[in-house]
Amino acid sequence: MSVLIFIDQAEGHIKKSSLEALTYGAELAVQLGTNAEGIVLGEVKDDLTALGKQGVKKIQHVNNSALNHLDAQVYTKAIAEAVAATGAKVVVFSHNLSGKAIAPRLSAKLKAAMVAGAVGLPNTSGGFVVKKNVFSGKAFANISLNTDIKIISLNPNSFHITNGDGVAEVVSQNFATGVSPKIKVTAVNKVTGEVPLSEAELVVSAGRGLKGPENWGMIEEMAHLLHAATACSRAVADAGWRPHHEHVGQTGLAIAPNLYIAIGISGAIQHLAGVNRSKVIVVINKDPEAPFFKAADYGIVGDAFDVVPKMNAAIKKMKGL
Amino acid sequence: MKILVCISKTPDTTAKIAFTDNNTKFAQDGVQWIINPYDEWYALVRAIELKEKDAGTIIHLVTAGAADAEPIIRKALALGGDEAIRINTDSHDSYYIAAQIAEVAKQGGYDLVFTGKETIDYNGSSIGGMVAELLNLPYVSLATKFELNGTTATITREIEGGEEVCEVSLPVAVSCQKGMAEARIPNMRGIMAARTKPLKVVEPAAIDALTSIVSFELPPAKAGVKLVSPDTPEELVRLLHEEAKII
Ligand SMILES: Cc1cc2nc3c(=O)[nH]c(=O)nc-3n(C[C@H](O)[C@H](O)[C@H](O)COP(=O)(O)OP(=O)(O)OC[C@H]3O[C@@H](n4cnc5c(N)ncnc54)[C@H](O)[C@@H]3O)c2cc1C
Numbered sequence A: 001m002s003v004l005i006f007i008d009q010a011e012g013h014i015k016k017s018s019l020e021a022l023t024y025g026a027e028l029a030v031q032l033g034t035n036a037e038g039i040v041l042g043e044v045k046d047d048l049t050a051l052g053k054q055g056v057k058k059i060q061h062v063n064n065s066a067l068n069h070l071d072a073q074v075y076t077k078a079i080a081e082a083v084a085a086t087g088a089k090v091v092v093f094s095h096n097l098s099g100k101a102i103a104p105r106l107s108a109k110l111k112a113a114m115v116a117g118a119v120g121l122p123n124t125s126g127g128f129v130v131k132k133n134v135f136s137g138k139a140f141a142n143i144s145l146n147t148d149i150k151i152i153s154l155n156p157n158s159f160h161i162t163n164g165d166g167v168a169e170v171v172s173q174n175f176a177t178g179v180s181p182k183i184k185v186t187a188v189n190k191v192t193g194e195v196p197l198s199e200a201e202l203v204v205s206a207g208r209g210l211k212g213p214e215n216w217g218m219i220e221e222m223a224h225l226l227h228a229a230t231a232c233s234r235a236v237a238d239a240g241w242r243p244h245h246e247h248v249g250q251t252g253l254a255i256a257p258n259l260y261i262a263i264g265i266s267g268a269i270q271h272l273a274g275v276n277r278s279k280v281i282v283v284i285n286k287d288p289e290a291p292f293f294k295a296a297d298y299g300i301v302g303d304a305f306d307v308v309p310k311m312n313a314a315i316k317k318m319k320g321l
Numbered sequence B: 001m002k003i004l005v006c007i008s009k010t011p012d013t014t015a016k017i018a019f020t021d022n023n024t025k026f027a028q029d030g031v032q033w034i035i036n037p038y039d040e041w042y043a044l045v046r047a048i049e050l051k052e053k054d055a056g057t058i059i060h061l062v063t064a065g066a067a068d069a070e071p072i073i074r075k076a077l078a079l080g081g082d083e084a085i086r087i088n089t090d091s092h093d094s095y096y097i098a099a100q101i102a103e104v105a106k107q108g109g110y111d112l113v114f115t116g117k118e119t120i121d122y123n124g125s126s127i128g129g130m131v132a133e134l135l136n137l138p139y140v141s142l143a144t145k146f147e148l149n150g151t152t153a154t155i156t157r158e159i160e161g162g163e164e165v166c167e168v169s170l171p172v173a174v175s176c177q178k179g180m181a182e183a184r185i186p187n188m189r190g191i192m193a194a195r196t197k198p199l200k201v202v203e204p205a206a207i208d209a210l211t212s213i214v215s216f217e218l219p220p221a222k223a224g225v226k227l228v229s230p231d232t233p234e235e236l237v238r239l240l241h242e243e244a245k246i247i
């Protein structure tokens, strides 16, 4: 009945979304009265014994450089072997970029029911029902998983990481050795010097209300002061004012940070679809009728060019800068 | 070159989200249906662009849906697919749909299988990966660029905080998102041609669904916005720090 959690690394470092999945898996194991183990693929730089802090006792590690980059086909083979070796009945992934590639493959391979984008622990009173996001954050569905082995991929930022003082035992494994990846990674282009938007806890975002790309200085300053990522509306990305990877919404990135500050964005339904899972939404817009205010927790009806510099000054003062 | 593009039908992005039958079914009254934007704008249009470069390319469309999916698949044909296959089912189990698509794909011998990044209603981001596994194909998910050089594809995919370029030999399955192509609108010639393009209906294979939907819920309504005067933006900063405790 044990729970196996896939722990994802990039360039040897464990992703934050995986720590959420790890905590979730450990809590699920307690709920089911069993134990939780993690699996890590590829070479890592981080100390894997420290993953015990999130409540797992054992980490299965395949220390094979052929697995440093994601090839969903090979990763799936390795994880399927780990499922067999550990007798896991529930496999937990983060619904992050790699989870989206691997979890469905594992589901098809094992014919195991899967829920993608879970937002909480399952209800196991008389079944195995997991709540997930549907309609781009506008509703939830409760999905019953009807097979012996079950797969859950957890929405990033929907489960709090706990930090205990456990130490995990690391077991070296050679799952999927001899299978060579078919996908060859030839270049990695990182957007440097910024907080990656998909993993950010705080996001400062701006729209066409800013009038032009030359006015983004105050937005970047706020993001810098808060250690936040920057985002924008589609209108802004389409106009070439900001890079496309900053575009959030229905057709861009869907994010769920703890704080989303929307400045000079009207709040069109397609924009909201990408951000309405944010825990707290702050809207700054000079039009009191802007639809975004209906989705907001805090707001200022005012001119961004006046309000934002004043907020920045207040943040500096608060942080003693 | 033979490309299979997976097309799904979703409610229009502005559709009101409500449920009926004791919150077990999506309320379809008055809902406008569209081709799932990722399937149309990115997967299908990129396939059409590949065909424009190499006239020998054949594009097949597949949808798992009931008869009411036909206007959607006709629109996709009008944009530029050559032939469509509708698998006659209204299931919402991802594995069931993926296995049906895989059955169709096995008969077609495709070099490329394109899906959208995710459906905007069920948000699984799952079916592409499942189809890839069932066909034993490599899978590049969340692709933002796709170039073909003979039988080698160079694909850019999204990673946390950036992009990664990778190379893979065909056949391959790819899930497509923003960056792959630019949206198009069907022209009159396409619409006329679509009327006579083949649309084959096949009955689903015997496959077990692995999940079932118990119920839907709407999120609790927001308490309402707390407005701060534009004369005191520092008050907003204080509230975020002391009340919301997030900065
Ligand atoms: C199928 C489809 C998919 C789409 N997908 C997306 C998507 O993924 N993401 C997305 O963002 N959009 C998307 N859109 C577009 C969306 O409908 C809106 O057009 C877009 O979000 C508008 O961007 P905006 O709010 O920046 O600009 P606008 O709508 O022009 O709004 C600008 C706002 O700034 C305010 N303003 C002006 N000056 C000031 C000032 N000095 N101070 C403060 N406020 C000011 C105005 O009151 C206004 O509310 C999609 C549209 C369609 C049809």
Ligand SMILES: Nc1ncnc2c1ncn2[C@@H]1O[C@H](COP(=O)(O)O)[C@@H](O)[C@H]1O
Residues within 6 Å of the ligand: B006, B007, B008, B009, B036, B038, B039, B043, B062, B063, B064, B065, B094, B097, B101, B114, B115, B116, B117, B118, B119, B122, B123, B124, B125, B126, B127, B128
């Ligand atoms: N019923 C369907 N018929 C054909 N293709 C589908 C269907 N549902 C989903 N797809 C494809 O699979 C992709 C991912 O869907 P999903 O896993 O539901 O988010 C979509 O973008 C489509 O390309």
